[in-house]
Amino acid sequence: MKNFITILFISSFLFSCKKEYKVEMPDPSSWALFKNPAAQQLNFITRQAMEGVYDVSDGSDVFGGLSAVKWSYIITGSDTVFHVSGFFGQDIAYFICEGKQLNGEILLNGYWRKMVSTETGIVRFTISTTNGAALLLSSSPVVTTGSIVMEGVFGNGQEEPQNSIVLTYNRRLNNSPAGFNILAHRSGGRNSDLLPVSENSVEMILKTAEFGSTGIEIDVRFTKDGIPILYHDNDLNLRLVQKCGLVGPIENYTYAQLNAFVRLINGERIPTLSQALNAVVNRTGLTFVWLDTKYIGSLEKVQELQQEFTQLAAQQGRHVEIVIGLPGEDQFNSFLSLPDYATTPSLCELSIADAERVNAKIWAPRFTEGTQNENVATIHAQGRRAFVWTLDVPEFIEQFIREGNFDGILSNFPSCIAYNYYVRQ
């Protein structure tokens, strides 16, 4: 009997469930007013004038006392779609909305999310004519403290939003140090963060600016037929791809095979590096790409694509900086064997001396080494920049922005960096 109980115990233990967390993204399309055919897109002047740091009054117990409001865009065919994001200081919360004007009012409709939990819901804002819409819709708005009041409601999940949230304009967004890079890990965040799109996908690249990113880090591997693709792990696994029957190292398969049989965890195809860079250059306003080389081998193809898309961006009048990441000795040595390595933009995660040796544009230590202000000063004196990775704890992000002198921070929570950078005074 005792043995029987033991077997039962083992069996129940083995087959017991593991809780799987899910975020059901709310559908905010039920707001009839926002769908009114007379509602029009906001123009550039209005969008730009709206950006700023806002005081949160109603709703501050849920989201914190401040919000950094910023617009982003993606290009879809001949259309450009704009989103306004609000980054909060509590629980890595943010909202992402579309904006329209209707009858002299500004309407914002979208969703909010907390990255520390699965909490999400619909959020809607109205800027009435007397609360700043008239000013924002004018030809040359001069926005001052208190001149814009965004009155809104938010709810949980798919429920109709009823909880009050009010944002009042306080000041302009901080932009010091200028050119500071808010970098999104794996193109926007990990799959474990339960985002609506998969890590290292074109769809995530198109979405990442909504999270506040100005640049991305993406992971590069090669297929069996030598095509550079975006993929983080060594093998095909359920963390990254939907169940498809393919197992083992990703390098065992050609790109055509992966394209036909494999879908990323949210249904997207594994992108080639070329497709990813094409999306960055032609469809986003991102300005920085960190190619994290996850394989050991020649970097020539990666270098070719780096040059091709840097030039393509330049032809379009855009500055997109694409750097080859050197995370270890193997990649470092491969990089040294490139013909023009000294003039090839790179990011070195090794020592300052190594960064100097390959003439890396950027030195990128891990965050566990601290703010390293003396080393960062040395790097700056050499005409290089310093980025730090991968900072996810809000307190550390706040500390590194307050006390450190880094030129960029890599995080799975770019919205948290965006909040701490933009609200800084």
Place this chain on the structure above:
Amino acid sequence: MYASKIILSVMLLCVFNITEAQRKVKKDRLPRRKPSFVLQAGGGMSYYTGDVNLRSVATPGSLNKFSPAGTVRLMWYPRYRLRLGIESGFTNFYRYKVNDADGEGKLVLQAIPAMIVWNMQILPRLNIYAGFGSFFLSSHLNYRGKVVSKDVVLGSNIAISYTLPISKRVGIAAEGKFMNAFETKDAALTLQLHFVWKVFQWD
């Protein structure tokens, strides 16, 4: 981490269980049965019971979750009731086809278990089994070239079998088994007929 915890817990339980069993067995209470090694081998059909959503890739209607399945198991029957053994076999978890602009293709996911198995007779002729170990998974892909790619994942199985003795050393068993490659969330239910042979007996 989750898998490691399971392995550790199972190992501790086994050690505890075997130690306890050995300690408490009194010679005069031992059943008359003699220790032996028993070989079981057989086959049947398996049905893949894991969730698999291939709508975005597979040709509609091409997913086949049925497959032949086989098992080979060698058990040590000691004097006490909990028996220990090793088990292997084969099955195809599932197969499907792809038909797109670039051509046709098919994929078979094959699984070969390698398990440590515990077994106990709970009623005359009725045995239950619980196994823990690995599945050697291999993808057999034929789409613009052939690829066989392999992986080893953790898994377990549980089974119940009814044995019909034919002679003193030989029997036939009907067995239902649930195989669970929990690391890849693959699972299958099998129904098999086994040939049971007491290959060696002593004492």
